Amino acid sequence: MAEPSRPQELPARLLTDPEMIEACRVRDFSRVFRLVKVHAGIYPSMIARRCDLTPSRVGEVMAARRQLVHMDVIERVADGLRIPGHMVGLARRPWETPAALTTTERQLPRREEPQQEAVPSALPGLDADSFLALTSRTRPSPSTLKALRASIEDYWRRDDQHGGEALRPAVVGQLRYVVELIKEDRHKPVQHELYAVAAELARLTGWTHFDARQYSQARTYFAEALQLAKQIDDRQFMANVLACMSLQATYQDKPGDALAYVTAAQDEARDAVGTTPRVLSMLSMREAFAHATLGNRNATHTAIFDAHQQFKRIRQGDPDPAWVTYFDEPKLIADTGIAHGRLGEAATAEPLVTDALRRESRSTNERGRAFHAFWLARIQLQQGKLDQACQTATEALERASAVASPRVTGHLKEFYNLLGPYRKEPVATAFEGRLRELLTV
Known part of the structure; x- marks a missing residue:
């Protein structure tokens, strides 16, 4: 030992x-x-x-x-x-030297590491992995597993409200703690639950990297989440991770990859036992995003139709996984508008995103509201509604300034670039000034 x-x-x-x-x-x-x-x-x-x-x-x-x-x-x-x-x-x-022979070894000169001197002496000196190895010898009780699930839900709420950068060290630490617990032989239901918790923590870590536009790191954690879910054959959750990877691929301008990932996600979901209509609706909407990015108009419309048909099948009491409950009616409406917006169908998109933002007026998901406001501003600009677009983008900017989300910040900088032909207009100048005040262009 x-x-x-x-x-x-x-x-x-x-x-x-x-x-x-x-x-x-x-x-x-x-x-x-x-x-x-x-x-x-x-x-x-x-x-x-x-x-x-x-x-x-x-x-x-x-x-x-x-x-x-x-x-x-x-x-x-x-x-x-x-x-x-x-x-x-x-x-x-x-560290290979036996303890009984370390006297002579300690007389050898050691390289100084000044940065370690700044660590307060009150902090524990144990290596983090060793400490986790110690704690892993405890037997997780049902209350421990329940607490882990509750912490994941709390992490997601805080991520929506404030961004994930500040959360990431805690999430990664908890992920490593759970992985250490998995190493020990345990009763099968407990082991299954630990794998599920670890998979969710890995996906959350990947998401925080994705939201920070650190795409390589995000893929690493998404891959880890897939491996953990595969160990317990949780095909619905594997579909969820693949859907995240599909969304990331659209951001990286890899629409072919985005379509491949979401198609694989749909295959996993259909093979799973008990996949709910809400999950299938969410996946169809991700498919619509991929087709829209590729410019496939008919395929986008078909995927949107499928998403709405699946959503109509949702019934109270459906055993939806916790990770898909965010996909409610306002989100469906907003994503439908965004898919039309990606196709350039601004007249169809605008009332949809406007309605979604109205429904989200009491939501605490600041990043989501900022994201949807950006899309509404972009759609309004597509129609030449400069004053409305700049006003909407300023509202998005105010919300984005309260959330540490480089992804949303990137969208607003993108909108600023779209204002190129209108730079001398007073409303565009005012937006630029507010953008420079709150964000770094």
């Missing part, structure tokens, strides 16, 4: 596995990371934390798009994952 002050050791069976030995010998860290994930339960986000790497860099290494060649990085990987030095061509690592 690993000591509390040290990160958890890799299983002996992994360190003696011929494939692991060979991967370490040739420093094939793509294989090393995959083997560590499969046989030690150390997921990419944990690898990144232990080795002081970014999640996106770990993802690129695992996908064999990037290699680790610098000696200091290789040392961090060996130390973070507790790979003995000789396996990767390094000298014996300090």
